Amino acid sequence: MKSPLVVLILIVLADLMGFSLVVPLLPPFAKQYGFSPWQIGLLMAAYPLCQLVAAPFLGRLSDRYGRRPVLVLSQAGTALSFLVLGLSRDFTVMLLARGLDGASGGNFLVAQAYIADVTRPEDRAKGYGMLGAAFGVGFVLGPILGAGMLALVPEDVSWRLRMPFLVAAAFSTLAWVLVLVKLPESLPPGGPEQAANVLTWRGVLDTISSRDIGLLVLTGSLLALGFSALEGTFSLYLQDRVGWGPEKQVLGYAFVGVTIAIVQGGLIRSLVPRFGETHLLIYGITSVATGLTLLAIVPKGTIVFLLFAVFVTCQGQAIASPSLQGLLSRLTPATEQGAVFGAFASAQTLCRMLNYLVANVLLGMNASTPYWEASALVGLALLVASFWYLGGGRERAQPVVP
Numbered sequence: 001m002k003s004p005l006v007v008l009i010l011i012v013l014a015d016l017m018g019f020s021l022v023v024p025l026l027p028p029f030a031k032q033y034g035f036s037p038w039q040i041g042l043l044m045a046a047y048p049l050c051q052l053v054a055a056p057f058l059g060r061l062s063d064r065y066g067r068r069p070v071l072v073l074s075q076a077g078t079a080l081s082f083l084v085l086g087l088s089r090d091f092t093v094m095l096l097a098r099g100l101d102g103a104s105g106g107n108f109l110v111a112q113a114y115i116a117d118v119t120r121p122e123d124r125a126k127g128y129g130m131l132g133a134a135f136g137v138g139f140v141l142g143p144i145l146g147a148g149m150l151a152l153v154p155e156d157v158s159w160r161l162r163m164p165f166l167v168a169a170a171f172s173t174l175a176w177v178l179v180l181v182k183l184p185e186s187l188p189p190g191g192p193e194q195a196a197n198v199l200t201w202r203g204v205l206d207t208i209s210s211r212d213i214g215l216l217v218l219t220g221s222l223l224a225l226g227f228s229a230l231e232g233t234f235s236l237y238l239q240d241r242v243g244w245g246p247e248k249q250v251l252g253y254a255f256v257g258v259t260i261a262i263v264q265g266g267l268i269r270s271l272v273p274r275f276g277e278t279h280l281l282i283y284g285i286t287s288v289a290t291g292l293t294l295l296a297i298v299p300k301g302t303i304v305f306l307l308f309a310v311f312v313t314c315q316g317q318a319i320a321s322p323s324l325q326g327l328l329s330r331l332t333p334a335t336e337q338g339a340v341f342g343a344f345a346s347a348q349t350l351c352r353m354l355n356y357l358v359a360n361v362l363l364g365m366n367a368s369t370p371y372w373e374a375s376a377l378v379g380l381a382l383l384v385a386s387f388w389y390l391g392g393g394r395e396r397a398q399p400v401v402p
Contacts, residue, residue: 004118005127007182008111009134014175015075015107016138018082018168021146029165033089043091043098045353050102052349059109059342063335067114068185070338075179077104079172086165107175108135109345113337116329117186125272125280125326132322133265140257212331215388217344220324222381223285225351226292227317229374230256230310232356233363237295240367242303255307256314263318277323278389284323285385287316289378296371 030040062070081101088094108131115127146164238244238252271280291313298306325341332340355377359370 004184004186005115005130007178008114009130011071011075011175011178011183012108012111012131013134013138014171014178015078016135017142017145018078018171018175020139020142021164021171022082022085022142022168029085029162030094033091035091039091042095046095046098047102047105048349048353050099051105052102052346052353054103054105055109055345055349056339056342058104059113059338059340059345062110062113062338062342066185066187067110067117067338068179068183070110071107071114071179071183072176074104074107074110075172075176077101078107079169079176082165082169082172086162086169109341110338112325112329112341112345114186116332116337117334121326121330122273124329125277125322126269128322128325128329129264129268129272129318131264132318133261136257136259136261136264136318140254140261143253210331211391212388213328213340215384215391216324216328216331217340217347219281219285219381219385219388220321220328220344221347221351222377222384223288223317223320223324224348225355226374226376226378226381227288227313228352228355229359229370229377230292230295230313231352232359233367233370236360236363237367237370238306241298241300241306243301252310255310259311259314260318263315264322268319268322271319272323272326277326280319280323281327281385282382282389284316284318284320285378285382288313288320289316289375289382291316292371292375292378296368296375 030043035043058070058074077100081097081104084097084100085094088097111131112128115131116124119127145167149163149167234252234256235249238249244252268280275283291309291311294309294312295306298309328340328344329337355374359373362369362373
């Protein structure tokens with residue numbers, strides 16, 4: 001694997017460790033200072049809302065001015081936001097910090113465009129698999145590190161809940177230093193000037209107006225919409241089905257992260273050359289729909305059945321996601337990679353925001369209901385992907401000459 005790609009994976013890993021370390025602790029941290037439930041909700045919502053608006057433009061800026069400058073600015077914004085969160089007790093300041101983190105949160109989408117720049121088209125799904133593996137490992141290590149730090153500090157220490165935010169700021173600063181010192185620009189000389197230069201919503205929509213790109217973005221959005229039901233309700237689902245409290249729920253999330261990391265970090269590299277991204281996409285989406293259906297019918301107290309259903313769901317997601325990203329990058333001209341992945345990131349963010357809310361409302365009816373809904377949504381994703389495939393999408397998914 002080329003050195004820039006290794007550096008990029010390390011940057012994403014450091015960034016995700018900081019993010020996953022902080023997010024579970026934000027509500028209790030805010031509650032400690034007497035914030036009301038609606039204020040805590042605003043703090044949680046500020047990041048995705050600002051990311052939703054900013055992501056397409058960050059991606060387009062990276063097409064025009066290069067990946068490295070955007071990564072430098074976005075990492076600096078993330079580090080600053082964590083530092084402010086760790087030092088401030090004022091709600092308005094903390095809300096602005098969360099908004100800054102969301103508005104500068106283009107790290108992952110620019111990393112996706114960077115991989116498209118430095119890998120051959122046939123190797124991109126492998127690169128996206130490594131990116132997903134870094135995401136999974138960071139998702140596991142962050143909460144474990146946070147729990148470990150809190151366990152070492154007595155509960156009556158006033159700065160106990162501040163410490164993880166400052167550590168997260170240190171991780172983001174480390175990632176920022178890696179970008180500055182070790183990460184070269186991925187776009188060739190003269191590349192940025194050739195990119196589309198219209199930073200408007202019309203310009204963003206134009207990037208996903210082609211049939212192939214539009215259908216793949218829709219497929220990925222529906223897949224994210226369905227899988228977010230698992231992300232948003234898994235803790236309460238584990239409590240309902242097997243009676244696990246917060247301590248064991250961490251193990252459940254670790255199982256999810258490890259499954260995704262193993263599949264995307266290792267297996268996807270051998271699966272892509274053998275089966276191709278298109279077939280893997282169809283298989284992965286089918287597996288996610290099947291796994292979510294199994295989760296809906298898991299009887300109470302059956303841990304083995306539950307873990308099997310989670311495994312089926314997560315390995316399907318781990319296969320479908322890099323395959324979809326690889327196909328999307330191959331169908332996108334080099335000068336539009338950032339714009340397309342930015343629009344894609346915003347669409348997925350919107351889907352997650354919507355279904356976090358809907359799935360938790362459905363959970364109040366019955367623990368199985370969110371998973372029936374999620375299975376139906378992923379079934380729609382399978383229909384869209386099949387429509388793209390049968391319409392000749394596989395044949396058109398060839399390297400694009402800019």
